Amino acid sequence: MLQVPFIRDNKETVITGLAKRNFDAKDIVEEVITLDDSRRSLQTKLDNTLAESNVLSKEIGNLYKTGKAAEANQLKEKVSALKEDSKTLSDDLSAAADKLQSLLYQLPNVPHSSVPAGKSEEDNEEIFNEGSIPELYDGAQPHWELAKKYDIIDFELGNKIAGAGFPVYKGKGARLQRALIAYFLDKNTDAGYTEYQLPHLVNEASCYGTGQLPDKEGQMYHDSRDNLYLIPTAEVPGTNVFRDVLLNESELPIGITGYTPCFRREAGSYGAHVRGLNRLHQFDKVEIIRVEHPDNSYKAFDGMIEHVKDILRELKLPFRILRLCGGDTGFPAAMTYDFELFSTAQDRWLEISSVSNFETYQANRLKLRFKNSEGKNELAHTLNGSSLALPRVLAGILENYQTEKGIEIPEALIPYTGFSIID
Structure with missing residues (x-):
């Protein structure tokens, strides 16, 4: 605010x-x-x-x-x-x-001076691109066909149990999902983030604190009886750890990470671009959150970008980074960079992470302050990023690592999966 x-x-x-x-x-x-x-x-x-x-x-x-x-x-x-x-x-x-x-x-955050004006994702700026797009064999398939072929994700079963957008992961698909979660958490804790296990439902004050309310009210699942919301991202409970907190300057910076399922209504999402894992109502994500001194927050922002880069390099997935234009930047963010990986089988880029600096916008709502060197209370800066959202990373791995013999597992994940191929 x-x-x-x-x-x-x-x-x-x-x-x-x-x-x-x-x-x-x-x-x-x-x-x-x-x-x-x-x-x-x-x-x-x-x-x-x-x-x-x-x-x-x-x-x-x-x-x-x-x-x-x-x-x-x-x-x-x-x-x-x-x-x-x-x-x-x-x-x-x-x-x-x-x-x-x-x-x-009602007022969104003021974009950083470097954020370009624009109306939609078409006006975003590509600022980085790395990795070679693999050449797949004739007959290569998108991940929803691979999931059926190898019986690792059952979309129809999920539809029976809950509805469209709630897939069921099975066998090696479930193990690969669990491996990605553990790998992401290990990468984050190795980088100095403290792991938290967070609630999956939050109260109204928490949603207002991070800016989901009133802006995203129709996009969240809401239990009206207890007035609790299913979290759309771990950013909400994770950042609210620091609501109504007065820190000492010496405690900064603070970094936390956590795995949670995420729930989004995604009303109005239809068409081929949302098939399979491309857009879900329930999905898994590992988040990183930082509380920073205002003087250091953009240096921390750059560090978060490099951290996500390192993960994608280890997974050997082709990716690019976009600086979002004003019209595509989230309501509470001052600046956001999106990571996208290239799905060779779908011949399109898939968003897999957003890293945002909210400056004092969330902190003002949260009353998150620190006592500076002069003994005065000052608003901190908050940042968060996905490292990473699992569905499209998993889709990218299935599609880009497919061979005629099966789906190979990225080398970095084999210690976590216990197997090197899905066949």
Whole structure:
């Protein structure tokens, strides 16, 4: 969430920056400033009213002590009126604060200056490309056909049990899935991230804290009875570990990693591009999350990019990195890089990771602060990235490693799978 002082001091920068997202912020920004002026005025009146009431209350006591009961009773009536005024002012102040908060929730984060303007994924910029696209044998198949051929993923069974988008992994398919999770976690912990096992349902405050609410309300599964949400990503519970936390500067940076299933309604997703593992309602993902000093967050961002690169290099998968344009950058992010791997069998790029710097946007919602060297409380920066989302990585491995004899397993994964080929 953007800070009100930042909006007041940088009004044109906010409006111009959000225009990169094709978001017209002018009216909301003006309303935020006007409402904040009203809130400040109400606060001043309330403070003055309470101060006057306190002074008169002390004077009443002195009057009673000196036998001036009549004068004291007159002042009591005035204090009573002041208390009514203060209650009205307090209610008005609370209403203004709630309305201001609601407006701030409508404003996405201001993109970093290097983020290009654009409307959709077609305007994203490719900034890196590595790896050779393998030449497959004649008759090579997409992963959904391979899954059926080798009986490792059953999409029809998942459809019977839950519905489309809930595959069942079987035999070597399940073992490969488990191997990827363990491999990703080991890579992350070796890089200094602390592993967490996190809840798969979160409360409303957690969703607001990371920016899923109100922006993504229709895309999450919601249990209305307990008002809990199935997590769309481990980013939500993982980042909320630090909600309402005041850290010491010496505790920074903090890095955590965790594996969770993820749940997304993905309403309106149809067509060939969502076949098989390409888009699911339930999928597994390993996440990395960082809490950083503002001075170091973009260096940390670069480090996260290199970390994901190293994983893909070990898996020997061809990949590219895109810098997302303003129109394709997520609501709470200041900058996002997407990783995509090339699926030779599908002849298309598949997104497998997003790495984002949220700067202070999430921290302001979370009230995540640290005490700086001057002893003042300062908002931290939060970052997160997938390392990695499993479905499309698995699809890429099945498709790019297929041979006429079977599907070979990347060398880095063999110690985790216990087998070198699916045949």
